Amino acid sequence: MFQGFPEIKEALMSNRMQAAFMVAPMAIALRAQGVPVKIVYLGHRYGSAVVVRKNGPIRSFADLRGRVVAIPSRFSDERLIIFKALADNRMNPTDVKLVEMAPPDVAGALAAGAIDAFSMGEPFPSQAEMGGYGRVLFHARKYWPDYISCVLVVRQDVIDSKPEAVQTLVDGIARSGLWLEKGRAHREHAADFVGRYYYRQSPALLRWALTNPIDRVMYEPLSPRRKDFELITRLMRQTGVLDHDIAFEEYVDTRFAEGARNETSWKYEAGAGSSQ
Amino acid sequence: MRRTLIITGLWIAAITAAHMMLNVDWGVLINDRLPVGRRKLNVAYIPVT
Known part of the structure; x- marks a missing residue:
């Protein structure tokens, strides 16, 4: 990890x-x-959102003008979604200041007021929401249907040299995705398991990210x-x-x-x- | 003096053993030393979607 x-x-x-x-x-x-x-x-697919302070002054995308927005990398879809939203709102690329930040740091930075917003993948938008200091301004799908982030x-x-090993890996991801799409109980079970054994994060946080709403992150189609x-x-x-x-x-x-x-x-x- | 040295040695051995058990991923360490053809794939991820 x-x-x-x-x-x-x-x-x-x-x-x-x-x-x-x-x-x-x-x-x-x-x-x-x-x-x-x-x-x-x-x-x-999906699973990224732009988050602002819950009781802050930013109520619409236009309110981000002149603000500092954290992104995971300049080579990220979370950065591109900001540019897409800027274009859709007839704003210029220079209207917001983008700063790169490691994903685990953004929720704390928002709570501390070091940034005005962040554009990030789950579970960090959920972390800010659950913590009571963040509010989702928009989910990526609002500006980008069929949005993808991690590949x-x-x-x-x-x-x-090992195409069969790669195929086994891809088959496993495909099967896991289909399993996750079979309903809330599967997502909650996955949150408990992954939270404990892979992500080392609170299962409650991952439950929020995977079920609130149920299509917040989707695992099909993945081709x-x-x-x-x-x-x-x-x-x-x-x-x-x-x-x-x-x-x-x-x-x-x-x-x-x-x-x-x-x-x-x-x-x-x-x-x-x-x-x- | 001898008693102090023995206790210190045992303490260091116990801490080292605990560290080896808790903090070293032996599976990864052994896998990295296998010939390329026999190695398991290491897949990197971060705790984010």
């Missing part, structure tokens, strides 16, 4: 990690810079789609974090998603002792 995307990038490049969940623009930028990695699947990236040498990524590369070009066009096939390998197309949900009922 890492605490920030730049560290994940370094671990992937140095082969300390062979695969990683990272924000899509960072994966595309790595490939554009010649790093031999490919996106093979999505981690989820699964795998080193090219692993794809070439990488050309139009979603072409939108991301276009926004990256417009906002100065990608200096040349890059073809979808150069940074995405769709064969593993195609291989997982007929996968079905894990046969495991929430609370049961074992899975099949």
Whole structure:
């Protein structure tokens, strides 16, 4: 487990990690810079929001003019959603000040008044809401239908030498996604398990993030789609974090998603002792 | 003097053993030393969607 995307990038490049969940623009930028990695699947859809102080003066997006907004990385969809909202509200890119901040730090920074808002993935918007000091100004889907953020990236040498291992990994994510979409009980069970054994976060926080509302984060469909990524590369070009066009096939390998197309949900009922 | 040295040595050994048990991920350490072809994939993530 890492605490920030730049560290994940370094671990992937140095082969300390062979695969990683990272924000899509960072994966595309790595490939554009010649790093031999490919996106093979999505981690989820939606699940990002812009959060402001609960009793603060910001009531609409236009109120963010002149304010400081934290983002996880300049290579993140959470940054691009701000630019998309700025354009939709006929505002200029210079109307807000963006600062990069490690995701676990943003809720505290908002509570302390160090920032005016943050654009971040779950569970940090939920953390600010549960803590009573944050309010969701908007969820990413308001400005970006079919929004995606984290993607699964795998080193090219692993794809070439162990395609069956990559397929097993993608199949497992596909099955887990389908399982999570089977209802509230599954999401609550996942929150308890992941909170304790993976994220080391409060299960109550993850329950909030996964069920309030139920489609706050979605885990299907997770296949990488050309139009979603072409939108991301276009926004990256417009906002100065990608200096040349890059073809979808150069940074995405769709064969593993195609291989997982007929996968079905894990046969495991929430609370049961074992899975099949 | 000898008694003090023995107690200190035992204390250091106990702390070291506890540290090795609680803070070292032996699975990762062993995996990183296997030949590339036999290694399990290390998948990085951060606690965020």
